[in-house]
Amino acid sequence: MKPTYEAPHFQKEGASLVAFVRQEISFLWNWHYHPELELTWIREGYGRRLVGDHAAPYHAGEVVLLGPNLPHTWISDSKSPVNKAVVVQFHAFPRELMACPEFSRIADLLNQATSGLRFLTSKPLEKLLKALPDKSGLTAWIGLMEILHHLATNEKAEVLSSGGYRHARSSKIVSRLERVIRHIDKHFREELPLAEVAQVAGLTPSSLSRLFHRMTNQTYVNYRNACRTREACRLLIETDRSITQVAGDCGFENLSNFNRRFQQSYQMTPTDFRRIHALSSF
Numbered sequence: 199m200k201p202t203y204e205a206p207h208f209q210k211e212g213a214s215l216v217a218f219v220r221q222e223i224s225f226l227w228n229w230h231y232h233p234e235l236e237l238t239w240i241r242e243g244y245g246r247r248l249v250g251d252h253a254a255p256y257h258a259g260e261v262v263l264l265g266p267n268l269p270h271t272w273i274s275d276s277k278s279p280v281n282k283a284v285v286v287q288f289h290a291f292p293r294e295l296m297a298c299p300e301f302s303r304i305a306d307l308l309n310q311a312t313s314g315l316r317f318l319t320s321k322p323l324e325k326l327l328k329a330l331p332d333k334s335g336l337t338a339w340i341g342l343m344e345i346l347h348h349l350a351t352n353e354k355a356e357v358l359s360s361g362g363y364r365h366a367r368s369s370k371i372v373s374r375l376e377r378v379i380r381h382i383d384k385h386f387r388e389e390l391p392l393a394e395v396a397q398v399a400g401l402t403p404s405s406l407s408r409l410f411h412r413m414t415n416q417t418y419v420n421y422r423n424a425c426r427t428r429e430a431c432r433l434l435i436e437t438d439r440s441i442t443q444v445a446g447d448c449g450f451e452n453l454s455n456f457n458r459r460f461q462q463s464y465q466m467t468p469t470d471f472r473r474i475h476a477l478s479s480f
Contacts, residue, residue: 235264251372307349
């Protein structure tokens with residue numbers, strides 16, 4: 199299955215509130231930040247979460263609230279078969295509104311979110327989160343307010359990034375890994391041995407291997423192959439190239455290795471993947 203993004207009808211370019219369902223084969227490293235606040239509810243899947251200078255495993259059932267311009271990424275485990283999240287991005291509320299006594303707890307919550315906050319979902323919270331992507335206009339904003347009020351008054355928060363963290367002083371470890379990921383994303387179609395990538399990070403191969411596994415919860419080879427198989431999915435869907443051509447274009451040395459890796463990732467052969475997708479497009 200190709201990565202899918204299901205967005206509600208109220209999502210518009212420039213909208214101050216965007217809520218969508220993110221469903222992908224795997225969440226790959228995407229270290230980024232943005233001026234909007236972000237609320238993420240993991241519905242299915244598991245892996246590793248990085249927020250500022252914080253790194254820890256994540257599991258289904260957790261909710262994370264992030265303040266503006268706080269770098270973050272979720273990386274699903276290579277063994278996680280389904281990865282699905284509800285993501286809400288919204289601009290900061292007007293100061294005049296947050297100064298009202300009725301909004302004091304939400305204001306405190308959003309101030310604490312500058313370091314990132316993690317919650318576990320309860321049944322009432324899960325109900326509110328499920329309903330939000332289907333709301334529009336003012337009802338969507340009211341739904342978000344209900345969620346934030348519930349978090350502020352009913353749920354215990356875990357602070358993620360350290361109080362002294364600043365994006366401008368991003369840790370040396372994360373910066374190294376960021377360089378490595380950019381290099382892999384650019385060159386995964388090539389042979390790309392571990393020793394070559396280690397030079398990019400200024401580390402020995404064994405040191406990079408340990409760092410990569412500790413930060414992403416998967417091996418370097420698994421991540422590189424995930425990039426290759428994701429690209430193979432795109433080529434199988436968007437082109438009529440032969441399976442052999444697709445394998446070569448994505449960096450696999452031979453067809454048998456490609457078929458084996460693809461089967462491991464998607465529980466079907468590349469031929470079946472192309473056939474099923476072709477049928478579903480009618």
